Amino acid sequence: MITHPQTAPVPLPDPDEERRRIQTARLLAYRDDGPLVALLRGRLGPGLPPVPTGLATLLAVAAIGASGVLSAGRGPIMLLPVLVMVLLMVPTAPRDHLGRFDWLVPPLIRGTEFLTIIVLGLAADMPKWLLYVLIYVVGYHTYDTVYRTRQSIWPAPWVFQAGLGWEVRLLLLGVGAALGVLTWVVAVMSVYLGVLFAIESITSWVGLDKQSALAQASDDLEASPEDALEQATGEAEKA
Template sequence: MPRPGPAREADLRVLRDDGHLATALGRLTGDALPPLLPTVTGAAVTLVLLLAGLGEVSGITLFAPAAVLLLSGVAAGHPHDGRFDWMAPPVLRATEYLYLLALGHQAGVPGPLVYVLLTTVALHHGDVVHRTRWAAGPPAWVMRAMLGWDGRMLLVAAGGMLGWLPFTYGLLAGYLTVLLVWETTTSWLATPVTTAGEPPRNGWGGVASTPQT
């Protein structure tokens, strides 16, 4: 069975890793809004809100995911075929990582717990990029189950509002880790083993001899 070839053009909307809410907003607006400007604006607003609440978990800090969702989510339905639209997914990645790191630090979440959550999310993003390059995008159910950047950020913000931030980080990290390991393992087990490159066998199962030249 031949290996799949690399995809000629990756669908950047898959690399965005949008969750349910961002996808719904994108459907409402369609392709009317180019993605780069609102995504960069959302990242800038997040940075400002994090700096405004520096050193503490405040309402203004926890508002950041909603602001990013409203600014960047509305462009989720755009085909991302512009010259610089490829920059939108990396900006979203950086925004999510910054928010999870800064909020965990401000709330006193144990460092190893923050590291595990960030590592799991980064591994998920790396897996999506690798699969997309080989024209074998991740299953739709996995993308939905991973909650998307908007779902993860909003869940952490909700945990902060309830005063359960360390618990939320631990719960989210555990859930994403189990899901990622389970899906990766089942995908590997379901991959057919190719016999290309193996030496030819004779009728008794041994390696067939080749004529000398």
């Protein structure tokens, strides 16, 4: 009597646990954290509640911009809005982002990042069109990330590190503003990030199209002659 080896059944993942895992992964990707957060995340304990902290940070940066304390346009004071955001929002990274309103965290981070860029740029009296270019580049990266994850296509982790993350980008801008060279920092950052995000995005989408085409070709080759004839006949009738 010939017996076939019995294979142990593969346990199916818990649907609720899988949903939570995907939700956390998406929101962490939308945060666009960079190398500094990656370095500190495991050392910050449970972290701060992200939504209240994000709202407080947004209001604090707005208050700094409206107060006129950055009117000098250069000097260490220009680091104030950047340090407020970094010191408050970096400790929110360890959270699982599964709270009822935690979907607000990425737009709060992105909105506060853009507000900080605008506040620094206006205080330093730099060309406004250049501010728009940097905001557009970061916004394009955010849109591309959101759209891809909704298609279950995840950007490579190195993209977030090479893209510096919101925290390193703001620290570089703050230092540039303090030294009076913000225009040059914004220009270099815009070119670097624009090239990086554009090339990575185009390469990923082209690679996906090639994989889809190869999969379609494989399906066509595996189809039986009867299926192929039926498909051809159906397409001819439609025509």
